Amino acid sequence: MPSIVIVGTQWGDEGKGRITDLLAKKVDYVVRFQGGDNAGHTVLLKDKEFKLHLIPSGIFYPHVCCVIGNGVVVNPEVLISEIENLEKQGYSTDNLKISCNAHLVMPYHRILDKAGENRLGKSKIGTTHKGIGPVYSDKAARIGIRTQDILDLKIFRKKLEVNLKLKNAIMEKIYGLKPLDLEEVFEKYKGFAEKIGKYIEDTSFLINQALDKNKKVLFEGAQGTLLDIDHGSYPFVTSSSTVAGGTYSGAGIGPGRLDEVLGIVKAYTTRVGSGPFPTEDEGKTGNYLREKGHEYGTTTGRPRRCGWLDMVILKYSAMINQLDSIALTKLDVLTGLEKLKICTGYKYGDKLFENHPNHQTVLHKCRPVYEEMDGWKENIKDIKNFQNLPENAKKYIKNIENILKIPVSMVSVGPERNQIIIREEDLRKSAFNYNSTIII
Numbered sequence: 360m361p362s363i364v365i366v367g368t369q370w371g372d373e374g375k376g377r378i379t380d381l382l383a384k385k386v387d388y389v390v391r392f393q394g395g396d397n398a399g400h401t402v403l404l405k406d407k408e409f410k411l412h413l414i415p416s417g418i419f420y421p422h423v424c425c426v427i428g429n430g431v432v433v434n435p436e437v438l439i440s441e442i443e444n445l446e447k448q449g450y451s452t453d454n455l456k457i458s459c460n461a462h463l464v465m466p467y468h469r470i471l472d473k474a475g476e477n478r479l480g481k482s483k484i485g486t487t488h489k490g491i492g493p494v495y496s497d498k499a500a501r502i503g504i505r506t507q508d509i510l511d512l513k514i515f516r517k518k519l520e521v522n523l524k525l526k527n528a529i530m531e532k533i534y535g536l537k538p539l540d541l542e543e544v545f546e547k548y549k550g551f552a553e554k555i556g557k558y559i560e561d562t563s564f565l566i567n568q569a570l571d572k573n574k575k576v577l578f579e580g581a582q583g584t585l586l587d588i589d590h591g592s593y594p595f596v597t598s599s600s601t602v603a604g605g606t607y608s609g610a611g612i613g614p615g616r617l618d619e620v621l622g623i624v625k626a627y628t629t630r631v632g633s634g635p636f637p638t639e640d641e642g643k644t645g646n647y648l649r650e651k652g653h654e655y656g657t658t659t660g661r662p663r664r665c666g667w668l669d670m671v672i673l674k675y676s677a678m679i680n681q682l683d684s685i686a687l688t689k690l691d692v693l694t695g696l697e698k699l700k701i702c703t704g705y706k707y708g709d710k711l712f713e714n715h716p717n718h719q720t721v722l723h724k725c726r727p728v729y730e731e732m733d734g735w736k737e738n739i740k741d742i743k744n745f746q747n748l749p750e751n752a753k754k755y756i757k758n759i760e761n762i763l764k765i766p767v768s769m770v771s772v773g774p775e776r777n778q779i780i781i782r783e784e785d786l787r788k789s790a791f792n793y794n795s796t797i798i799i
């Protein structure tokens with residue numbers, strides 16, 4: 360101990376990578392515990408932008424051990440290219456560890472993800488086509504292939520053979536696609552094993568021993584609470600447990616091991632892919648937020664759907680994750696808007712929902728109820744102290760705190776490391792004990 364988990368509170372892309380990188384300076388371990396290369400976490404270092412899909416966002420600090428936990432699904436090809444890219448740019452990956460129990464994304468997973476989406480047509484989920492749904496399905500069906508399997512090629516070959524029989528039949532007979540060749544896939548993965556074999560171990564021991572030794576461990580969530588397989592807007596979700604509770608099974612730690620839950624909240628709302636989005640604005644405001652906030656997918660480049668901040672969603676997220684505090688990101692994007700809106704409820708028929716509705720139809724069809732606030736015009740990108748923010752920006756933040764009853768302990772006013780306001784008065788009680796010295 361101490362440990363902290365960073366979770367997305369909306370539909371992903373809240374700035375988890377940026378905040379993880381910020382805190383990583385003070386930690387010993389950064390651990391991913393779910394998701395795969397559907398995630399796209401951006402870290403901006405001086406003028407260089409890094410987009411991480413599998414490697415934890417602590418990789419830019421040589422003292423940090425970066426762990427890909429058992430709950431993650433690993434596409435070795437993507438991982439190797441990420442490792443090579445970082446090494447080329449001077450960032451060592453010697454401190455990287457991969458769980459022996461993490462499942463492998465196989466070529467058929469990607470093919471079936473895309474084929475399944477095409478088959479759904481207009482009802483598609485809008486996945487990233489990274490094979491995430493199919494690989495987690497195989498894990499649950501107990502026919503998945505794990506990283507440890509490529510360390511014993513005899514076992515790997517057997518499992519691949521069994522899988523290809525089934526997957527090739529589905530690809531050919533249902534989707535009319537070309538089957539995959541066993542030898543080709545085998546040789547490819549044999550090559551991957553040679554490159555990533557050295558990183559593979561039982562990371563649950565590593566993490567638990569680190570916590571026993573009082574090392575600081577940061578668990579880096581991917582996606583967001585509303586994309587969670589259980590608590591999100593199903594079926595328009597991803598296939599893993601994206602919430603704080605997912606840390607326990609996804610990293611192999613017990614429930615007493617987490618000291619703190621930090622929720623990342625974007626100052627407005629975005630979503631990529633299909634599914635309900637009550638505060639979506641398809642007009643002027645949505646376009647403004649997309650262009651000013653550069654809201655284009657990190658993984659797929661798709662334009663993100665944009666809209667106002669939704670407190671109904673955030674109240675739900677605060678409860679599901681038991682948030683201790685909030686890092687509010689991209690506040691600078693709201694600068695220049697004359698009026699700001701915060702959604703405080705949903706109107707459906709003659710009913711008002713102030714809390715997350717128990718039926719998805721309400722999310723699809725409701726009308727958001729807004730509270731209007733005045734905006735600000737001053738540039739806030741270089742502000743380092745909460746008191747120096749424009750009054751209306753402070754009001755916006757305090758309103759969020761009042762509704763959620765959770766402190767906003769950090770305010771991000773730009774994508775760079777030093778564009779952050781740390782409210783130390785809210786952090787004194789933090790077991791994690793991070794403070795303004797994290798600023799570079």
Ligand code: GDP
Pocket residue numbers: 367371372373374375376377398399400401402403652653657688689690691692771772773774
């Ligand atoms: P993640 O998936 O949660 O890590 O978020 P992404 O990296 O997909 O998307 C967040 C985007 O916003 C990235 O391009 C970041 O560089 C950028 N970003 C993060 N924080 C801020 C901020 O406070 N202000 C601005 N303008 N951009 C930010």
Ligand code: IMO
Pocket residue numbers: 367370371372373397398399400484485486487488489490491492580581582583586595596597598631632633657
């Ligand atoms: P980070 O970690 C935003 C979305 C997809 C789709 C749904 C299912 O960068 O916040 P999947 O490929 O997982 O089966 O797609 O989930 N999605 C994300 N949206 N940020 C992400 O990750 C996402 N990962 C998946 O767009 O709607």
Ligand code: MG
Pocket residue numbers: 371372373398399400401657
């Ligand atoms: Mg992202």
